[in-house]
Amino acid sequence: MTEQVIPTKQMPPGLQVENIDDRIMTLNVGPQHPGSGHMRIIVKIDGDYIVDADPDPGYVHRGEEKMAESRNYITNIPHLERPVIHDSCNILYPYVLGVEDLVGIEVPERAKYVRVITAELNRCIYIQYWLAIYGIFLGHSTMFMWPAGDRELLIDLMEKITGARVTHAYFIPGGVRNDVPANFEDVCLRQVNYFEKRIKEYADIFYDNPILKARTEDTGVLSKEDAIRLGTTGSVLRASGVDYDIRVKEPYDVYDELDVHTNVLKAGDSYARSKIPWLDMLESCNIIRQALEKMPKSGSIRTKLKPNPKGGDDEVYRRVESGRGAAGCHIISKSKPEPYRLKLSVGSFRNLIALPYLLKGEKLGNMPAVYWSLNYWPVEADR
Amino acid sequence: MSKAETTPPPKATPPPKATPPEKTEPPAPAFEKSYVDQITNQFSDDVEVEYIKENRTRVNVKKEKIAEVAKFIKDNTPFDHAESVTGVDFPEDKEIGVVYHLGSYTDDTYSKQVLALATRVPREENPNPGNDSTKLPSLRDMFYSVEFHEREVFEMLGVYFESHPDNRRLLLPEDWADLPPLRKDFRNKGR
Numbered sequence: 001m002t003e004q005v006i007p008t009k010q011m012p013p014g015l016q017v018e019n020i021d022d023r024i025m026t027l028n029v030g031p032q033h034p035g036s037g038h039m040r041i042i043v044k045i046d047g048d049y050i051v052d053a054d055p056d057p058g059y060v061h062r063g064e065e066k067m068a069e070s071r072n073y074i075t076n077i078p079h080l081e082r083p084v085i086h087d088s089c090n091i092l093y094p095y096v097l098g099v100e101d102l103v104g105i106e107v108p109e110r111a112k113y114v115r116v117i118t119a120e121l122n123r124c125i126y127i128q129y130w131l132a133i134y135g136i137f138l139g140h141s142t143m144f145m146w147p148a149g150d151r152e153l154l155i156d157l158m159e160k161i162t163g164a165r166v167t168h169a170y171f172i173p174g175g176v177r178n179d180v181p182a183n184f185e186d187v188c189l190r191q192v193n194y195f196e197k198r199i200k201e202y203a204d205i206f207y208d209n210p211i212l213k214a215r216t217e218d219t220g221v222l223s224k225e226d227a228i229r230l231g232t233t234g235s236v237l238r239a240s241g242v243d244y245d246i247r248v249k250e251p252y253d254v255y256d257e258l259d260v261h262t263n264v265l266k267a268g269d270s271y272a273r274s275k276i277p278w279l280d281m282l283e284s285c286n287i288i289r290q291a292l293e294k295m296p297k298s299g300s301i302r303t304k305l306k307p308n309p310k311g312g313d314d315e316v317y318r319r320v321e322s323g324r325g326a327a328g329c330h331i332i333s334k335s336k337p338e339p340y341r342l343k344l345s346v347g348s349f350r351n352l353i354a355l356p357y358l359l360k361g362e363k364l365g366n367m368p369a370v371y372w373s374l375n376y377w378p379v380e381a382d383r
Numbered sequence: 384m385s386k387a388e389t390t391p392p393p394k395a396t397p398p399p400k401a402t403p404p405e406k407t408e409p410p411a412p413a414f415e416k417s418y419v420d421q422i423t424n425q426f427s428d429d430v431e432v433e434y435i436k437e438n439r440t441r442v443n444v445k446k447e448k449i450a451e452v453a454k455f456i457k458d459n460t461p462f463d464h465a466e467s468v469t470g471v472d473f474p475e476d477k478e479i480g481v482v483y484h485l486g487s488y489t490d491d492t493y494s495k496q497v498l499a500l501a502t503r504v505p506r507e508e509n510p511n512p513g514n515d516s517t518k519l520p521s522l523r524d525m526f527y528s529v530e531f532h533e534r535e536v537f538e539m540l541g542v543y544f545e546s547h548p549d550n551r552r553l554l555l556p557e558d559w560a561d562l563p564p565l566r567k568d569f570r571n572k573g574r
Binding site for chain 2: 056057058061063065066067070228229230231232233237242244249250315316317319326328330332340341343345349350352353382383
């Protein structure tokens with residue numbers, strides 16, 4: 001090791017100075033590298049092994065929380081879904097539930113079912129997108145093509161319901177924006193059944209593939225204790241053997257009337273983390289079928305809001321299970337039409353803490369397998 | 384947009400307001416009260432219960448005691464991780480609030496509960512993050528998962544967490560030379 005050279009100048013906090021070593025090489029992966037998403041990971045490597053990893057998010061930070069403070073509860077809807085446009089229903093869900101608590105309105109029964117169905121469809125759309133990326137970065141280009149193509153089925157369905165392919169802005173406080181189209185139940189059931197048949201085929205080509213297993217099994221193992229200690233959530237947590245799904249543990253809307261099974265695996269490696277979202281998609285198909293059966297065939301889909309809804313001097317913290325884990329929304333209201341402070345606590349940001357922990361000691365070539373198995377969406381973490 | 388100038392219609396006399404019925408506070412839910420009581424019994428003068436609602440409770444703590452209370456919660460209740468850390472600016476009170484939302488994975492009976500642990504630190508008119516009085520002890524030793532959340536609160540509101548091993552910026556650029564952006568006196572351009 002070279003001798004420490006400490007600069008005499010007083011450095012402002014936040015600025016880092018480091019010594020250059022002749023053995024350890026520092027490598028910037030990202031923020032424009034396709035394998036890192038919109039994020040930089042500063043890895044230090046000794047030969048082929050990663051000795052230190054420092055995630056540096058913020059490349060696509062858009063200040064959603066600051067923006068929310070100057071817009072009212074309704075105009076906040078379209079921009080708050082921007083962090084994850086593929087999962088826009090689920091990222092809006094905690095916000096909408098929170099505003100309903102603050103303003104004190106009831107949601108019609110039919111709207112609750114429509115919400116659950118669209119949220120589950122959106123979860124599948126997001127997971128398909130993630131799975132496509134996961135496949136291509138492990139060198140499996142068929143696994144890029146298949147999910148990207150099958151995803152279109154559900155996107156078409158969402159387009160029929162909401163009018164937009166990805167940025168739906170469909171959930172509003174009090175219900176949903178518009179009713180589902182005529183013969184929606186039949187079309188949805190048919191698409192979902194076909195979709196389920198398709199994704200079951202992924203097992204043959206991807207999940208039972210010995211090459212994938214060799215690359216991802218025993219790679220980046222997160223033990224159950226550490227998964228809890230690091231406060232991870234969603235698929236990362238459930239792949240490490242913790243049975244925790246907010247849809248089951250703290251049911252919102254009509255999830256308590258549906259039979260939701262929590263997928264848990266014990267291994268805690270990259271393989272288990274990548275399998276949980278796929279199992280979740282199969283579970284989503286089950287939930288959608290149940291919800292379609294129980295949904296009231298007619299009725300109101302939204303409770304009308306007052307023109308400029310205000311909350312009292314109150315605060316609320318609501319959470320839902322999104323495609324990447326728990327999504328929480330903390331709204332502080334001061335009797336104004338705008339929220340005083342709005343905080344989004346999202347799954348990607350919470351799972352990021354596991355990345356340096358998992359990468360240390362891995363080979364550099366295993367970095368994509370570990371990084372993408374965290375079900376991480378850089379734009380969501382930055383907000 | 385130009386508005387047509389019209390004389391406002393004469394105001395109708397509002398009907399006499401009915402006096403609202405006396406509101407009685409519903410009793411606090413027993414389960415939630417039981418674990419909050421555990422905390423209040425231990426730190427009677429230093430904590431103040433803000434609310435006890437169904438599945439959601441909030442306890443305000445003096446900033447000197449926050450680490451002690453967090454350690455007590457970690458050791459004596461099933462809360463084992465922090466879900467979210469919110470920093471809130473209160474310019475009128477000359478204070479910045481920090482709210483930790485704690486949850487539990489290990490105990491099934493606590494899986495619905497979210498305990499908000501809140502504290503307030505003094506707010507400086509001309510902040511110099513890291514070198515002024517806006518400081519708090521870090522809770523990372525008790526709840527490891529706050530690491531990135533506290534880094535975010537540091538850059539966004541200028542609350543410096545002592546004993547945090549890694550007090551660098553997270554989302555903002557390293558050379559950010561303006562006010563911490565989530566303070567209320569930082570104005571959005573064009574707003």
